[in-house]
Each structure stands twice: as structure tokens, then as C-alpha cells.
Amino acid sequence: MTSSAQPTSGKPTSAEPSFETLRERFDLPEGRVYLDGNSLGAMPRHVPQRIQDLLHQQWATDLISSWNTNGWIDLPQRTGNRIGRLVGAAPGQVICVDSVSVNIFKLLALALNLRPGRKVILTAEGDFPTDSYIAQGLAQLLGQERCELRRVPMTELEAAIDDDVAVVMLTQVNYRTGELADMPRVTASAHANGSLILWDLAHSAGVIDMGLDAVGVDMAVGCGYKFLNGGPGAPAFAYLNSRYQGQLDQPLSGWLGHRDPFAFSADYEPAPGVAALQAGTPPIISLAALDASLDVFDDVAVATLRERSVVLTSTFIDGLEQAGLLKTCKLLTPNVAERRGSQVSLAHEQGWGVTQALIGAGVIVDFRAPDIVRFGFSPLYNTVDDVETAVVCLARVIREEHFLDARFVHRPKVT
Numbered sequence: 048m049t050s051s052a053q054p055t056s057g058k059p060t061s062a063e064p065s066f067e068t069l070r071e072r073f074d075l076p077e078g079r080v081y082l083d084g085n086s087l088g089a090m091p092r093h094v095p096q097r098i099q100d101l102l103h104q105q106w107a108t109d110l111i112s113s114w115n116t117n118g119w120i121d122l123p124q125r126t127g128n129r130i131g132r133l134v135g136a137a138p139g140q141v142i143c144v145d146s147v148s149v150n151i152f153k154l155l156a157l158a159l160n161l162r163p164g165r166k167v168i169l170t171a172e173g174d175f176p177t178d179s180y181i182a183q184g185l186a187q188l189l190g191q192e193r194c195e196l197r198r199v200p201m202t203e204l205e206a207a208i209d210d211d212v213a214v215v216m217l218t219q220v221n222y223r224t225g226e227l228a229d230m231p232r233v234t235a236s237a238h239a240n241g242s243l244i245l246w247d248l249a250h251s252a253g254v255i256d257m258g259l260d261a262v263g264v265d266m267a268v269g270c271g272y273k274f275l276n277g278g279p280g281a282p283a284f285a286y287l288n289s290r291y292q293g294q295l296d297q298p299l300s301g302w303l304g305h306r307d308p309f310a311f312s313a314d315y316e317p318a319p320g321v322a323a324l325q326a327g328t329p330p331i332i333s334l335a336a337l338d339a340s341l342d343v344f345d346d347v348a349v350a351t352l353r354e355r356s357v358v359l360t361s362t363f364i365d366g367l368e369q370a371g372l373l374k375t376c377k378l379l380t381p382n383v384a385e386r387r388g389s390q391v392s393l394a395h396e397q398g399w400g401v402t403q404a405l406i407g408a409g410v411i412v413d414f415r416a417p418d419i420v421r422f423g424f425s426p427l428y429n430t431v432d433d434v435e436t437a438v439v440c441l442a443r444v445i446r447e448e449h450f451l452d453a454r455f456v457h458r459p460k461v462t
């Protein structure tokens with residue numbers, strides 16, 4: 048099969064389901080184009096049945112025995128291993144627990160413990176705020192002797208890695224611009240200076256083929272509810288390279304991270320593996336929804352999804368250019384496929400109004416202050432037709448100035 052080594056047009060290989068078949072597995076609203084899978088992934092059709100079974104059979108009927116007989120107790124690790132396949136991690140290094148924010152807290156504290164002579168958490172300006180907020184909270188808790196957050200422009204990040212830096216924390220795909228960081232290069236720069244690296248994969252898990260183990264990444268976190276389609280509030284995941292397991296010294300030392308939770312011993316002793324990142328009882332209903340959603344990824348390689356994603360974002364950018372839209376909207380996303388994730392961001396001075404007018408026209412996108420309209424493309428269910436509809440609708444919104452409509456003045460809590 049010599050042709051398999053050639054670049055393809057984003058079609059799955061013959062062993063993989065077609066993109067039509069993959070899209071069919073999702074319950075998408077009629078007559079609308081959903082381009083917000085980077086904020087809340089769509090629901091696979093089979094998820095409600097699985098949750099019904101969990102509620103009526105496992106909870107109502109099997110009751111407490113379900114922790115063993117229905118495998119509830121192992122769900123964080125089982126689901127973690129399934130995500131591990133998508134991010135290039137061998138089993139036993141990924142666990143589904145808590146939120147990204149809480150996982151960052153645990154891993155940053157662990158990183159500082161692993162680098163006792165160093166105190167700096169280095170990150171890039173303009174990264175997702177919660178990552179910095181958590182570092183600030185940790186710095187306040189530990190004191191400035193032990194922990195300091197340092198933020199520099201992305202272009203200066205690698206040069207700023209010095210002997211004080213315990214850990215570099217960075218998102219692989221920037222939530223505002225959609226820019227894709229060079230994971231192998233930044234990881235190597237951190238390691239060359241004796242620093243650890245913590246990657247936030249919130250906007251890349253499930254759409255970018257990465258090899259956490261192959262690159263030698265130390266730690267990572269990511270979202271269950273974005274491109275992994277785990278449902279609103281789905282648990283996040285945390286990756287810890289096996290070389291640090293057994294030294295898992297993190298401060299949220301709850302009973303389910305204990306070596307033997309059901310011994311109920313007086314003092315904490317961490318579990319030997321990634322299980323020590325678990326603090327309390329997992330949210331089984333949410334985890335089951337995430338676990339079920341991951342079935343959609345079973346027969347398809349992430350590299351195939353990445354190719355499809357590149358087709359979608361490239362077609363969109365080409366369409367914007369051809370429609371003359373890049374004169375009025377500023378393209379914030381790199382116009383080079385290798386440097387972008389699965390979203391395209393446009394800045395427009397009436398960005399909020401543009402977003403609302405697009406939603407009114409049936410193209411669901413979202414807004415990030417102060418002026419950014421984000422178009423997220425899920426390779427599992429978005430199509431080239433979706434892309435074309437989005438371009439046509441945006442052209443009409445801009446041409447007819449729908450963004451000035453008085454209906455779009457109000458801004459609700461969640462944008």
C-alpha cells in the first residue's frame with residue numbers, strides 16, 4: 048500500500064468509518080451549523096441510552112454493589128486510558144478527575160515539590176486565565192519564597208526558561224487565537240534547562256495527534272467537554288509521565304488517592320500510580336457520559352481527524368479570503384495549517400454583535416472579549432458544507448450590518 052504514505056485529502060483510511068458515518072453518530076439540531084465544539088462538544092446519539100442504563104439498572108437496581116460489579120470504582124482510570132490513546136500516552140498515566148483548574152493545582156504543586164531548588168512557574172501572556180489564577184492561588188498559599196508566577200509574551204517564552212523555573216505551563220492551542228504551539232520544541236527547551244513542562248490540552252485533545260510519551264512530556268491536563276464531547280461539566284483529565292509515579296507528592300491528598308482507601312488508616316500514603324491524583328469520589332454519571340462519548344473515537348485515528356480538521360479550517364480561511372471578508376475582519380489564527388489548532392478566530396470591532404447575528408442566522412459560534420469571534424471545527428461532525436454556510440452567513444452579516452441590531456446589545460453571563 049504505497050499510497051497510504053502519501054498525504055490524503057482527509058478521507059479516512061479504508062478500515063475507518065467515513066466522515067458521513069461519524070457525523071451520523073451525533074445528535075445535531077436540524078437547520079443549524081454547530082461551530083462551537085471547542086466549547087461544548089455535541090452529543091453522540093448513543094449517550095442517553097447509556098445514561099438511562101446507568102440510572103435505571105446500575106443505580107436503581109444494582110445499587111451500592113455497582114462500585115464493584117459495574118466497575119464504577121475503576122472508571123476514572125479506564126476512561127483515562129482511553130483518552131491516553133488519543134494523546135499518545137501508554138496506559139496508567141492518564142486519569143479522569145476533577146476540572147482542569149483543580150488538576151493544574153495538583154500538578155503545579157507536585158512540580159514545585161519535584162524541583163525543590165526552584166520556585167518559578169513560567170507561562171505565556173494571553174493564555175487561558177484559569178491556569179494563571181490557579182498559579183496565583185498556589186503562590187499565595189506557599190509564599191513568595193517557594194512559588195512565583197512569571198508571565199512573558201509567547202515569543203519570549205523559551206528564552207525566559209532559566210535556572211529558577213521549576214515548571215513551564217502552556218496551552219497547546221491558544222483559546223483566543225487558535226495558534227498551535229510547538230510541543231516538541233518547547234518541551235525540549237524546558238528540559239534543557241532542567242525545568243518540567245505542564246501542557247494544557249483543553250483545545251487540542253481529540254483533534255491534534257500528539258505523542259505525550261514520545262515527546263517526553265512530564266505533565267498535562269485537558270478538558271472532557273470540548274472536542275472529546277463528554278457533555279456539560281464532564282470531568283477533566285490529567286497525565287503524569289510514569290517516571291514521576293511513586294513520588295506523587297500532591298497536596299489534595301484525599302482518601303481515593305490513598306494506597307489502600309478501604310483500610311481507612313489514620314495517615315495518608317499515596318497510591319503508587321496516577322491514581323494518587325484522585326482526591327474524592329468521582330462523579331459517576333458525568334464520567335459514564337464521557338466514557339460513552341469516547342466510543343466515537345474508537346475506530347478512527349487522531350491523525351485522520353487532524354487531516355480532516357486542517358481541510359475544514361483551510362477551506363474556511365480560503366472562503367473568507369475569496370469573499371473579501373479579511374478586509375473587515377482580522378484573521379488572528381495563523382494562515383499556516385501546521386501552526387493552528389481546530390479553530391479560526393476573527394477580530395471585529397463589533398465582535399459581540401457579529402457573534403449574535405451569526406447565531407441568529409443559525410451558525411453557532413462564540414465570542415471572547417474584547418472583540419473575538421471564534422469558529423470551532425470538530426472533525427468528527429463538521430463538514431465542508433458547514434464551512435461554506437458559515438462563510439455565506441458571515442458575508443451577509445457583515446454586508447448588511449446585522450451586528451448593529453438592537454437585540455444584540457445585551458450580553459448574558461456566559462459568552
Ligand SMILES: *Cc1c(COP(=O)(O)O)cnc(C)c1O
Nearest residue numbers: 146147148175218222247249283
Ligand atoms: C476550557 C479551558 C479550561 C477549563 O478549565 P475547567 O477548570 O475545567 O473549567 C482550562 N484551560 C483552558 C486552556 C481551557 O481552554
